[in-house]
Amino acid sequence: MNNIDKILKEAKKVHFIGIGGSGMCPIAEILLSLGYEVSGSDNNDTETFRRIEREGAKVFLGQVKENIADDTELVIYTNAILKGNEELEYAKENFPCVERAEVLGALSRLFTNCIGICGTHGKTTTSSMETQILMEAGLDPSAVIGGKLPLIDAYGRYGKTQNFVCESCEFNNTFLNMNPDIAVILNIDEDHLDFFGNLDNIKKSFREFAEKTTRIIIYNGDDENTVDTLKGIEGKKLISIGRNDDNEWVAKNINIPGGFYSDYELWHCGEFVAKVELSVPGEHNILNSLCAFVAAYESGADVESICKGLKDFKGASRRFELLGTYKGVTFADDYAHHPAEIKVTLEAAKKMGYKNVWAVHQPFTYSRTSLLLDDFAKVLSIADKCVISEIMGSREVNTIGIKATDLSEKIPGSVQINSLKDIAEYVCKNAQDGDLVITLGCGDVYKAARMMVNIMKK
Numbered sequence: 001m002n003n004i005d006k007i008l009k010e011a012k013k014v015h016f017i018g019i020g021g022s023g024m025c026p027i028a029e030i031l032l033s034l035g036y037e038v039s040g041s042d043n044n045d046t047e048t049f050r051r052i053e054r055e056g057a058k059v060f061l062g063q064v065k066e067n068i069a070d071d072t073e074l075v076i077y078t079n080a081i082l083k084g085n086e087e088l089e090y091a092k093e094n095f096p097c098v099e100r101a102e103v104l105g106a107l108s109r110l111f112t113n114c115i116g117i118c119g120t121h122g123k124t125t126t127s128s129m130e131t132q133i134l135m136e137a138g139l140d141p142s143a144v145i146g147g148k149l150p151l152i153d154a155y156g157r158y159g160k161t162q163n164f165v166c167e168s169c170e171f172n173n174t175f176l177n178m179n180p181d182i183a184v185i186l187n188i189d190e191d192h193l194d195f196f197g198n199l200d201n202i203k204k205s206f207r208e209f210a211e212k213t214t215r216i217i218i219y220n221g222d223d224e225n226t227v228d229t230l231k232g233i234e235g236k237k238l239i240s241i242g243r244n245d246d247n248e249w250v251a252k253n254i255n256i257p258g259g260f261y262s263d264y265e266l267w268h269c270g271e272f273v274a275k276v277e278l279s280v281p282g283e284h285n286i287l288n289s290l291c292a293f294v295a296a297y298e299s300g301a302d303v304e305s306i307c308k309g310l311k312d313f314k315g316a317s318r319r320f321e322l323l324g325t326y327k328g329v330t331f332a333d334d335y336a337h338h339p340a341e342i343k344v345t346l347e348a349a350k351k352m353g354y355k356n357v358w359a360v361h362q363p364f365t366y367s368r369t370s371l372l373l374d375d376f377a378k379v380l381s382i383a384d385k386c387v388i389s390e391i392m393g394s395r396e397v398n399t400i401g402i403k404a405t406d407l408s409e410k411i412p413g414s415v416q417i418n419s420l421k422d423i424a425e426y427v428c429k430n431a432q433d434g435d436l437v438i439t440l441g442c443g444d445v446y447k448a449a450r451m452m453v454n455i456m457k458k
Contacts, residue, residue: 016076020045020046030156064087074097120188121341128313138305142159148318166180170192173205179214203225220241241291262282276289276293278310282347332436333449345438346359357383360387361389361440362388380414387426
């Protein structure tokens with residue numbers, strides 16, 4: 001038994017530092033449902049912060065050492081907490097402390113059917129699909145998702161079965177804390193190079209994740225990096241999905257007519273299984289849905305229920321999220337922050353029949369922007385109009401000297417505007433009837449989308 005497993009098994013009073021975070025709230029909710037006494041703090045008074053309070057946690061706004069009761073048995077914190085935080089420093093000196101990823105790993109071993117969904121792109125959408133399918137199939141899963149699922153209006157839930165859907169992120173090797181029973185590997189691409197350094201190291205981490213899986217690996221057989229990573233793995237059931245006939249599960253006769261829907265025929269080992277209809281746009285969601293379908297099928301869901309769940313799924317928050325049409329201009333928001341993600345999002349948008357597609361992109365981190373500068377320029381050029389905000393540095397200091405204009409100058413006709421407020425005003429002034437405006441990025445560019453909607457409403 002791992003040390004964290006032992007602590008979690010013995011402790012009954014747990015405190016969270018950063019309890020309102022989207023990754024922390026569902027874990028707190030699961031522990032509450034399992035009978036733990038939960039408290040927690042956050043610096044931001046958010047919907048998730050108040051949600052966990054309504055669930056029964058004792059919460060504190062602001063982070064000071066007095067928040068932690070003397071009889072607390074375990075403190076869980078997130079890496080988003082900055083060094084020097086008074087509450088965290090006090091906790092580390094006086095209580096057993098573990099990072100969120102370690103707790104997620106322990107939870108993966110508590111359930112007998114943990115479905116760990118990983119990949120460079122598509123994790124949140126596929127985890128959301130999977131959760132909705134299992135819920136509608138009556139398999140009542142617990143879940144920890146990286147985005148808000150409209151069906152539950154939350155980032156996760158506690159179910160009363162042994163099914164646990166867990167979005168498994170490779171950044172900082174977070175997913176290596178887990179031991180899923182079913183691993184889903186969507187794709188492997190160059191990302192988080194500030195941490196991994198190169199593609200070979202990324203592949204090594206995914207290989208280790210696959211090796212830590214107890215029973216089944218469902219993988220994208222059309223993705224060369226994934227296939228290469230899994231070569232020679234033994235002792236697991238490997239199931240391939242894709243468009244290529246060499247795969248075990250295959251999507252055929254794919255129909256993507258434009259708009260927010262598509263359909264295809266699903267075949268298994270050369271035999272027709274079902275016609276699958278989707279209510280989310282883009283060819284990339286065909287493969288996401290294939291993975292979700294097979295994971296649900298291997299978890300005991302019937303074909304009819306899986307098809308219904310996929311058709312009913314309208315997307316996760318910030319994944320081509322439609323915000324509405326105002327004065328003839330349609331607004332959407334997407335989390336895409338890597339060239340491969342931006343490419344599939346903009347290609348899907350271009351097939352929808354809008355007059356012009358606007359890409360409003362917020363570059364995230366100096367290292368990623370610098371390393372993938374030409375790739376970003378190429379995919380953002382797919383849009384008819386492009387606006388680039390200043391770079392959001394997040395955890396980094398700009399020692400490279402990269403500027404947002406270095407990107408915008410490589411995109412014909414693009415505009416570089418620093419503030420989100422000025423971007424919103426510029427787009428609303430220039431967008432025309434019949435246009436689609438989509439904000440792209442994993443930072444706070446979504447605020448610009450909401451500003452635009454408010455401007456157009458007025």
